[in-house]
Amino acid sequence: MTMDKLEIKNLNRNFKFGKQKVLKNINVSFLSNKIYGLFGENGAGKSTLMSIIADYNFPTSGEVLLDGENVHDNDNALSKIYYMNQNNMYPKNEKVAKTFKFVQSMYEGYDVNLQNKLVKEFQLNTKSRFNKLSTGYKSIMKIIIALCVPCEFIMLDEPTLGLDARNRDIFYRELIESYTDHPRTFVISTHIIEEIDKLVSDVVMINNGKIILNDSADNIRSKAYSINGPADLVDEYVHGLDIIGKESLGQYETGHIMGRLPEKEIPSGVEVNKMELQKLIVNLMDRSEGD
Numbered sequence: 001m002t003m004d005k006l007e008i009k010n011l012n013r014n015f016k017f018g019k020q021k022v023l024k025n026i027n028v029s030f031l032s033n034k035i036y037g038l039f040g041e042n043g044a045g046k047s048t049l050m051s052i053i054a055d056y057n058f059p060t061s062g063e064v065l066l067d068g069e070n071v072h073d074n075d076n077a078l079s080k081i082y083y084m085n086q087n088n089m090y091p092k093n094e095k096v097a098k099t100f101k102f103v104q105s106m107y108e109g110y111d112v113n114l115q116n117k118l119v120k121e122f123q124l125n126t127k128s129r130f131n132k133l134s135t136g137y138k139s140i141m142k143i144i145i146a147l148c149v150p151c152e153f154i155m156l157d158e159p160t161l162g163l164d165a166r167n168r169d170i171f172y173r174e175l176i177e178s179y180t181d182h183p184r185t186f187v188i189s190t191h192i193i194e195e196i197d198k199l200v201s202d203v204v205m206i207n208n209g210k211i212i213l214n215d216s217a218d219n220i221r222s223k224a225y226s227i228n229g230p231a232d233l234v235d236e237y238v239h240g241l242d243i244i245g246k247e248s249l250g251q252y253e254t255g256h257i258m259g260r261l262p263e264k265e266i267p268s269g270v271e272v273n274k275m276e277l278q279k280l281i282v283n284l285m286d287r288s289e290g291d
């Protein structure tokens, strides 16, 4: 059965006996066969949200529903959810090959062929013990497992941490290929936004424990613009629009705006470009500061 919807309802998570509110009334749905980018600055609450979805952590209030069923303590629902994260869930002293065998035995439908292909491509030494792997290769072992488990909902928490440029490249390429062969839902948190902006179909952004952006990448691209040119002309053109950030360089200026472009003519010398996702996220983070 394919997953239709993972729904997060009125989710709150406090730490330090209620003094630190990390997630504040989060309401968001993740739909089937989409690739979500989960963005937000350090400490925003991304890992906390993902760990609650995977039932590794519990909410202070609210719930997580998979196709209408609460995932908490629900083996059937949880078997469809996989969470790759920075904590090590696998035995440290075990050889990689043995851990692969173990995971394979846990999941009916685990893709051994893909695993073997990825081992070769990443040049992962499966005879090594996990704790002897470099930081990058520890991530690679976990990435391989995450791509091979037969789960409908896969969360990757900073999957490229420690990976060099070549291996990051392999990862993105293999993720797309695996998704194309077998569409399912991915939620990927990363700080290297420009590397995945072409890959994500949807964007969810958390700031200060709240969702401040939740839209398809196409929608976002069609309503976020960077306008640059001589400062006075740019200022005049963007006047009255939703300006989410500005950068200036001498007499030149770039104004970042959200929403529709005005009907008025673009002054000569002024350039209008679609905003890069990375720029949008950074500007939204800055704007929310102090909220």
Ligand SMILES: Nc1ncnc2c1ncn2[C@@H]1O[C@H](COP(=O)(O)OP(=O)(O)OP(=O)(O)O)[C@@H](O)[C@H]1O
Pocket: 015, 016, 022, 040, 041, 042, 043, 044, 045, 046, 047, 048, 049
């Ligand atoms: N078990 C815990 N006990 C106490 N505080 C915690 C716990 N887990 C997370 N926190 C706090 O919750 C906040 C959010 O952390 P979280 O790891 O979810 O952020 P993040 O968005 O994933 O950050 P990063 O991008 O740096 O990984 C942090 O201030 C963190 O200290």
